[in-house]
Amino acid sequence: RILVHCNMGISRAPTIVIAFLMSHHQHTYQDALVYVKSKRSIISPRLSFLFALEALEHELQKKGTSNGKIGLQMYEAEHPRSPNATDSCNNHNLHIQERPSWAMKMEG
Structure with a gap:
């Protein structure tokens, strides 16, 4: 189980979960929503x-x-990780970028 939260749990956290479902579990935007x-x-x-x-x-x-694994590999190849990024999460080879490009688009 993973807990994802923001201040109210209404906009930011659900957006991240939806993006995760789309990129790692092949959900369409609508299905994930x-x-x-x-x-x-x-x-x-x-x-x-x-x-x-x-x-x-x-x-x-x-x-x-x-x-999702192929998607992650493609993403990592196109977006080199920052030296400040976390390397792994409990040996699951989960690589986390500080601010992925799609997240920066959301902030605009």
Whole structure:
């Protein structure tokens, strides 16, 4: 189990979970949104976050990622990790970038 939270759990945290489901579990944007909403009915990601999720879906479709591992490998190849990034999480080879490009688009 993983806990993802922001101040209210309405916009930022659900957006990250939706993006994770899309990039690592092959959910479409709409399916991931419906799934997360079924678990926490009060979610309401900001419009700019929804646009970023749609852009992520198009990028994933364009690259033809068949699973999250391939998507992660492609992402890491295109976005070298910062020296300040965390290396792993409990030997699961989970690489975390400080601020992925799609997250920076959400902030704009």
